[in-house]
C-alpha cells in the first residue's frame with residue numbers, strides 16, 4: 323500500500339535520511355524505532371509530504387502506486403486527512419487553541435466530506451465518545467489534559483477512515499497509565515477501520531505492545547527489520563542489542 327524506496331532527505335548537501343526502503347501493507351502495524359535524531363520523524367514527514375521547505379527528498383514514496391514525492395500540494399492535502407493521517411508528539415501545536423474541541427473535530431470531517439454542519443457535529447460527538455471523551459466537545463484544548471488532547475488528535479486523524487495512520491511518539495509525554503490507554507485506543511481505532519499503522523517511538527515496550535513488524539533506524543538508515551518477535555528476541559544488529567539492553571524488556 324505504501325512503498326518507500328531509496329528515500330533520502332537532505333539539508334543542503336548533508337544527508338539526514340539515507341536510502342531508506344520499507345513497505346507497510348494494508349492493515350499492517352509497523353514500528354519505526356531508533357534514538358533521538360536518527361531520522362524517524364523526517365521519514366514520516368517525507369511520507370506525508372510535510373517536509374519543511376529547506377529540506378529536499380529523493381527516492382520514491384508510493385501510495386497505492388501513486389508517486390507522492392512529486393505530487394502537488396493540492397493532491398497531497400487531499401490525501402492527508404483522507405487516506406493518510408498523522409498524530410504528532412505535541413498535540414497542543416496541532417490543535418487550534420481558539421476553537422472548541424467538538425467544532426475542530428467536526429470541521430476536520432467537513433473538510434473532506436459533504437456532510438452538513440449538524441451531521442458532522444453528530445459524528446464528531448460519536449467519535450469523541452469512542453475514545454471515552456463524551457463531555458469535552460465544548461472545551462478548549464488548554465482545558466484538557468495531555469492524554470485527552472492526544473485522544474482528540476487521534477479522533478481527528480481517524481475521522482475520515484484513513485488507509486494509513488502515522489503516529490509520531492504520541493505517548494512519550496504521557497504518564498504510563500495514560501500512555502497504555504492511548505495505545506489501546508490507537509489499536510482499536512486502526513483495527514476497526516482495517517487501517518495500516520506506522521508507529522514511531524524510541525520505546526521498545528510500546529513496539530512490543532503495538533507492532534507486528536519493526537524497522538530499526540540509526541543515523542538516518544534502517545539497520546535492521548523483521549517481525550517484532552524476531553527483532554526483540556534475536557536482534558542481529560549491535561545497535562538493536564544495545565536498545566534492548568537499555569529497555570525493561572530484556573528481562574522479559
Ligand SMILES: Nc1ncnc2c1ncn2[C@@H]1O[C@H](COP(=O)(O)OP(=O)(O)OP(=O)(O)O)[C@@H](O)[C@H]1O
Pocket residue numbers: 333338356357358359360361362363364365374376377524
Ligand atoms: N529542518 C531541518 N534542518 C536541518 N536539520 C534537520 C531539520 N530537521 C531535522 N533535522 C536533523 O535531522 C536529523 C533527524 O531528525 P528527526 O527529527 O527525523 O529525528 P528523530 O529520529 O525523529 O528524533 P526524535 O526522536 O528526537 O524526534 C536530526 O539530526 C535533526 O537535527
